[in-house]
Each structure stands twice: as structure tokens, then as C-alpha cells.
Amino acid sequence: MRARAERLAAAVLVAALAVTGCSDGAKPSSSSGAPATSSAAPVATDPASVFKAAVAKTNSVALSFTIDSDLGTLGQMQGDGASDPAKQATAYKAELLTPDRKIDISAVLVSPDLYLQVTGITTDRWAHLDVTKVKSLSKLGLDATGSPTGLGALPGEIVTVTRTGPGAFSGTLDKSKTPVAAGAGATEALKSVPFEATVDANGYVTQLVTHTPPLGTAPASSTTAKFANFGSGTIKIERPDSATVEQAPDSLYQTLQ
Numbered sequence: 001m002r003a004r005a006e007r008l009a010a011a012v013l014v015a016a017l018a019v020t021g022c023s024d025g026a027k028p029s030s031s032s033g034a035p036a037t038s039s040a041a042p043v044a045t046d047p048a049s050v051f052k053a054a055v056a057k058t059n060s061v062a063l064s065f066t067i068d069s070d071l072g073t074l075g076q077m078q079g080d081g082a083s084d085p086a087k088q089a090t091a092y093k094a095e096l097l098t099p100d101r102k103i104d105i106s107a108v109l110v111s112p113d114l115y116l117q118v119t120g121i122t123t124d125r126w127a128h129l130d131v132t133k134v135k136s137l138s139k140l141g142l143d144a145t146g147s148p149t150g151l152g153a154l155p156g157e158i159v160t161v162t163r164t165g166p167g168a169f170s171g172t173l174d175k176s177k178t179p180v181a182a183g184a185g186a187t188e189a190l191k192s193v194p195f196e197a198t199v200d201a202n203g204y205v206t207q208l209v210t211h212t213p214p215l216g217t218a219p220a221s222s223t224t225a226k227f228a229n230f231g232s233g234t235i236k237i238e239r240p241d242s243a244t245v246e247q248a249p250d251s252l253y254q255t256l257q
Contacts, residue, residue: 047163058205061231072219089237090146109146126240127248134256149225189213
């Protein structure tokens with residue numbers, strides 16, 4: 001009975017998370033007051049190049065984030081967390097409100113180890129998964145970097161970019177290669193997923209909104225991710241205490257294959 005309950009809860013979670021969302025590490029140089037020389041590299045001004053540079057810069061530093069997803073008839077998900085690319089680490093907590101239940105989700109990824117606490121799937125202990133044994137993290141609403149915001153996967157998805165105002169961009173993303181979408185009957189639509197984004201004066205992406213089309217029986221959804229505390233030394237992501245960890249059940253691994 002417990003295994004069946006785990007499978008049902010996992011199916012609800014996967015269906016909801018499947019429709020969410022989801023370099024240049026140099027810091028801006030300070031002005032010395034000296035005139036520019038002819039040998040200085042040209043600064044890209046076209047919208048696509050500017051936005052791609054902002055994405056790469058944002059992906060290169062530790063940051064905090066919030067996420068708010070409208071999943072249509074599947075419900076609503078809200079959460080917050082932090083990521084540190086230097087340590088290949090991400091941690092977040094989220095609350096998924098479906099028409100039938102509330103699912104609390106906590107995840108800590110310190111590659112290659114993923115620790116999960118999910119209502120109806122895990123116990124009150126952390127379930128440990130070896131991500132090298134999982135085909136894709138996308139079924140958990142995570143991109144390849146372990147983030148639920150989708151920012152890490154963005155460089156390979158950008159198709160078109162338009163500048164809509166100072167620091168404001170819109171365009172389309174190709175999400176057709178997302179493993180969870182394979183065979184979902186929406187491949188063509190996934191090649192042109194609309195997005196809007198905001199970039200601050202320091203060149204960091206501060207907000208990313210994506211509008212995902214229906215996937216199979218799942219409704220259309222929209223996800224808003226906000227980013228802050230870029231490069232902050234206060235962001236620390238650690239594995240849970242080993243005394244609170246147990247190995248993930250086979251049913252969870254099977255759900256993610």
C-alpha cells in the first residue's frame with residue numbers, strides 16, 4: 001500500500017512540476033577615467049547578445065531566487081532557494097497547492113547527490129538520490145544545473161530576443177529537447193515558448209517569466225522567477241545531516257526514468 005501511495009503522489013508531483021518554467025563570469029570593470037583606446041573590444045548592443053551575456057553572467061555567480069508558478073488546473077507552486085554554481089549546489093523549498101492537496105517540497109542538490117523531502121513520497125527524513133542514475137532532473141522541475149528556475153538551461157534554449165524597454169526583453173525559447181516533454185504531443189509549440197525578462201544596471205537577470213504551452217493532458221502554465229543577492233558570500237548550501245538521510249526508494253527512481 002505504501003509503494004502505491006508513493007507512486008500516486010509522485011505522479012501528481014511530476015505532472016505539476018513538468019509544466020513549470022524551470023559564460024561570462026567576469027565582474028563589471030570600474031572606470032579609471034582614461035579614454036578608451038582603439039584596441040578595446042566592441043561592446044555588443046544587439047538585444048540577443050546583451051541578453052545572452054546577462055544570462056551567462058547571472059549563471060556564473062551564487063544567488064538567491066523565488067519562484068511562483070501558475071499551473072492552471074493543476075494548481076499553484078511557490079518557493080524560494082539559492083544556488084552556487086562554483087559548488088554545483090542548489091537548495092530550495094516550495095509549496096505545491098493542487099485542487100486536492102498540499103505538497104511540500106524541499107530539495108538540496110550538491111552534485112552528484114540530491115536530497116529530497118516531498119509530502120506523500122518520502123518520510124520525514126531526507127531521501128538521497130544519485131543523480132547519475134536518473135535520466136533527467138526535469139521531472140522534478142529542475143534543469144540540468146539542479147535549479148527550478150530554468151535559468152541554467154536558458155543559454156541553449158534562446159531562439160529570439162527583442163528589447164522592449166530599458167533592461168526589458170522578450171522573446172522565444174526552444175524547450176522541445178526537454179526530456180519530460182518528449183512524446184507529449186506539443187513538440188512544435190515547445191520550439192517557440194514565450195518569455196519576458198528584466199536585466200538590472202549591473203547586467204544581472206533579475207526576473208524571468210516563461211509561458212509554457214499545454215503538454216499532453218497538462219494545461220498551459222506560467223512561471224515567474226526572481227533573482228537577487230548576486231555573488232553574495234552569505235549563500236551557503238550544505239548537505240543534510242547524515243543522521244536525517246535515508247536512501248530513496250526504488251519507486252522514486254522508477255518515476256524519474
